[in-house]
Amino acid sequence: MVKKASLAWIAGFFIALTLLVFSLTRAPQAVTASSSSRALSQETLPLHGWTVCVDLGVGPVPGQSGNLQRVRMCHGDGWQVDTFCLEPAKPVPQVGVMCSMVSSTDFWCGDEVQQLREYQIQQTPPPAPPPTATPSPTSTTT
Numbered sequence: 001m002v003k004k005a006s007l008a009w010i011a012g013f014f015i016a017l018t019l020l021v022f023s024l025t026r027a028p029q030a031v032t033a034s035s036s037s038r039a040l041s042q043e044t045l046p047l048h049g050w051t052v053c054v055d056l057g058v059g060p061v062p063g064q065s066g067n068l069q070r071v072r073m074c075h076g077d078g079w080q081v082d083t084f085c086l087e088p089a090k091p092v093p094q095v096g097v098m099c100s101m102v103s104s105t106d107f108w109c110g111d112e113v114q115q116l117r118e119y120q121i122q123q124t125p126p127p128a129p130p131p132t133a134t135p136s137p138t139s140t141t142t
Helices: 002-025
Strands: 050-060 067-075 080-085 098-101 106-108 116-123
Touching: 050 080, 050 098, 067 116
Parallel strands: none
Antiparallel strands: 050 067, 067 080, 080 116, 098 106, 106 116
16 A cells, blocks of 8 residues: 555656646747837736826827827736827827727727827836745645
């Protein structure tokens, strides 16, 4: 009986050791920000709760020709995203207007104002704090 228990312990130890070595040798899948902000996954951007927080005025937008109306979108989680207007015939959304994402790059702030397209992420939320260690019950032989 003791021999079977020790064999099971040894097998469990080698399985755990193999998993540990495998996890340490795999390359980490880190997300790095580039100057284009396209490196950040759009799935990380929240869909709802955006507000027009700054009117950036008319100016150049990377990858676009001419000068376009620009606004900064802010989210309560800490995101700040620069956008440009897509429909010049409509008014620009005013500061304080609530918006939602309607695609991986576009924001909708109402039918009466222009849709906006993200072109640069200015700020991301701070990282979540590490989990706090909590004591767990353990069995102790006496």
